[in-house]
Amino acid sequence: MALEKPYKDVPGTTIFDAGMARQGYHLNQFCASLMKEENRERFKTDERAYLDEWAMTKEQKQAVLDRDYNRMLSLGGNIYFLAKIFSTDGKSFVFAAAKMTGMKEEDYQAMMVSGGRSPEGNRYLKEQK
Amino acid sequence: MARITAGVGTSHVPLIGRAIDTKATDTDYWKPVFEGYEFTKKWIAEEQPDVIFLVYNDHASAFSLEMVPTFAIGCAEEFQPADEGFGRRPVPTVKGAPDLAWHVAQSVIQQDFDLTIINQMDVDHGLTVPLSLIFGEPDAWPCRIIPFAVNVVVYPPPSGRRCYNLGKAIANAVESFDEDLNVQIWGTGGMSHQIQGPRSGLINKDWDTAFLNRLSDNAEDLADIPHIEYVRETGSEGIEMVMWLIMRGALNTQVKELHRHYHIPASNTAVGHIVLENQF
Numbered sequence: 329m330a331l332e333k334p335y336k337d338v339p340g341t342t343i344f345d346a347g348m349a350r351q352g353y354h355l356n357q358f359c360a361s362l363m364k365e366e367n368r369e370r371f372k373t374d375e376r377a378y379l380d381e382w383a384m385t386k387e388q389k390q391a392v393l394d395r396d397y398n399r400m401l402s403l404g405g406n407i408y409f410l411a412k413i414f415s416t417d418g419k420s421f422v423f424a425a426a427k428m429t430g431m432k433e434e435d436y437q438a439m440m441v442s443g444g445r446s447p448e449g450n451r452y453l454k455e456q457k
Numbered sequence: 458m459a460r461i462t463a464g465v466g467t468s469h470v471p472l473i474g475r476a477i478d479t480k481a482t483d484t485d486y487w488k489p490v491f492e493g494y495e496f497t498k499k500w501i502a503e504e505q506p507d508v509i510f511l512v513y514n515d516h517a518s519a520f521s522l523e524m525v526p527t528f529a530i531g532c533a534e535e536f537q538p539a540d541e542g543f544g545r546r547p548v549p550t551v552k553g554a555p556d557l558a559w560h561v562a563q564s565v566i567q568q569d570f571d572l573t574i575i576n577q578m579d580v581d582h583g584l585t586v587p588l589s590l591i592f593g594e595p596d597a598w599p600c601r602i603i604p605f606a607v608n609v610v611v612y613p614p615p616s617g618r619r620c621y622n623l624g625k626a627i628a629n630a631v632e633s634f635d636e637d638l639n640v641q642i643w644g645t646g647g648m649s650h651q652i653q654g655p656r657s658g659l660i661n662k663d664w665d666t667a668f669l670n671r672l673s674d675n676a677e678d679l680a681d682i683p684h685i686e687y688v689r690e691t692g693s694e695g696i697e698m699v700m701w702l703i704m705r706g707a708l709n710t711q712v713k714e715l716h717r718h719y720h721i722p723a724s725n726t727a728v729g730h731i732v733l734e735n736q737f
Contacts, residue, residue, distance in 0.1 A: 415542025444660025
């Protein structure tokens, strides 16, 4: 019998479950390597060369180069690992979150200050227009 | 005999650490976040706990995907602040409580919770931000800390019920330790927040408020909340609140709520904070 995955119908959300962790292993381990200053420097000096040291897929590497966080999530990236990339870039969680929503950072900040995104209409895929 | 005298719940947003480290706590944005901790700072100065059993989650700092323990207890003499990608936080080294930690490990495993024992580990914002919020910026942390890491990175985390029952086992373990120690247990993380994908920024004040309301008197019911409800109602990262249930489970049925604070936002998160005094 298949595993129950009720979280598949939550809109705009990728749950980092066992399947995603399997798919994203090398991508996330690359991210973890950026916790060392010397690795951050090597990555910044030549991103492509550094990425090529990891057994990641072509798509995963391209998503990193493009800083396309939604794409990285869909390819098995986990946000806490991906945070090592935007931290290396000197960017914050707000910057990354705004980017993933497609909003301008100041508009996203304004939404947060006024109470955040409401759960109304955001609980199930079927509620999305 | 050691005993657990109080429980504290608090969020552990990384940007709060940054605000403290860059002296930005007085700005219009941050002031309301920090004001809600003033009570707790004064309270804890009087309480003078010997040990804090600090339940938190690692954010891919100490544990990459090489190893993902569901429950890990830190038994080391000390723990360094982690470099999470922008250097180590300028906060004191965390001094452990190895005698009590090893004792708890043995007792809790005998109560059927299979802990991973950790003797070498850096601790990230999940642990150091709560310390900064409640102790400010001392040269050394004023008490010893047992880091207790819960996996909430790889789905599924442990269930709310499992966490609640683990809290009870931790309380049993502490009470069977001979040394006369004032122990607090802190549950950290949450409250509602989502920091991934197009639904990022989700906040659910009504849900969070109900959770805080039920924590004192109806915690048994909270333990039954399934993972999917956290995800749907409080955002994918709101699931961290299962860690508050370890704290609550370790307290007696009767507790007294001494303080509560709730503020939106800190970064992407609804900040929640509560202080519960154990009633004997």
